[in-house]
Amino acid sequence: MKIAYYPGCATHGLSKDVDIATKKVSEILGIELVEVEDWNCCGGGFLDEYDEKAHAALNLRNLSTVERMGLDKMVTPCSVCLQSHRLAISKYDENKDLKKEVDTKLKEAGISYQKKATAEHIVWILVKDVGLDNIKSHVKKQLTGLKVGAYYGCQMLRPEKVMGFEPAYNPHSMEDLIEVTGAMPVKFPMAIACCGFPLMGSNPKGGIRLAYNVMNSAKTMGADILVHPCSLCHLQLDVTQLKVKAEFNLQWTMPAIYVTQLLGLAFGLSAEELGISKIAQRVLKEKGII
Structure with a gap:
């Protein structure tokens, strides 16, 4: 099982032990975690309140990278990062004006979000895809x-x-x-x-x-x-x-x-x-x- 892996800032820094344990357990279970190339901070918990368009663009940039990596699922061990990416997807789907502005921003960066990649939590992957047995x-x-x-x-x-x-x-x-x-x-x-x-x-x-x-x-x-x-x-x-x-x-x-x-x-x-x-x-x- 090959899945894009988004550690996020906390997991990559002060909560490095979360990163280490998640990678070790995933390896034992046969999950190949491929770190998202050149990932950026999700801005969860603050940016979405200040500028929801910038927030959506940053999160969808990560997911567009996952798509270019040939994968359709991005897993994270951080609930804040998870919520941030899924909120961005939800707003992008439901708000036509926001979608238009985000598409323009992504286009300026030479990328686009094709709605093929989504974000999931490592707990979800373990329970649903790996299975308890x-x-x-x-x-x-x-x-x-x-x-x-x-x-x-x-x-x-x-x-x-x-x-x-x-x-x-x-x-x-x-x-x-x-x-x-x-x-x-x-x-x-x-x-x-x-x-x-x-x-x-x-x-x-x-x-x-x-x-x-x-x-x-x-x-x-x-x-x-x-x-x-x-x-x-x-x-x-x-x-x-x-x-x-x-x-x-x-x-x-x-x-x-x-x-x-x-x-x-x-x-x-x-x-x-x-x-x-x-x-x-x-x-x-x-x-x-x-």
Whole structure:
């Protein structure tokens, strides 16, 4: 299976461990990830609010590159990047004036979008194209005894009309992948709430509060660790871990790892190979996983 791969800025930079784990797991599963040539930032979360035409043009430039690569599917491990590209496609399809202006911009750059390529999440590819039974056949180590909070965040699911893979308010893909590893998925009320990353630049206390809400909700329901599907959630829930602990005077932590890091552990890869943080490693050691 050959798929265009769009890492996005966060995955390519501060969340490099997400990139590493996704590539290692994809290789084991027979997925050939071909990085999109000369890809650009999707502008997700800010540019679409400021200039939706520029936003659409940037995202469709990436997809037009995928088409020129001879591929029709672009996968990303980042929910923000996913939503950004799919929103651009949706607006391009529905707004004739925007479509005309975007086509003009792309033409000026010597390219065009033929509507043959689309964007999908790595979770979708794993569940739909690879298949749970196929994934299970590669499991070498059952993660028995590990209680995993299945966190979706907000942007892989909504708006449901644009994302369209599963019900926005009753998803199950993350639980399905957790179960394959032998771990126990834990549902919790804040599983589809925002992690707070968008607030960290303008209102860091508010952002930390939202991160705490997610962590505390999972802890209350008995989770040992969070597993998530987004490079920016990864930054928020992993990097702010100690800030949350200090702000709320907590005696516990709620480590967060990316979904392909969890799969990688079940496939027999080491925590070091997968770039799993020291905070998460401590919990995994306590549970006898590593």
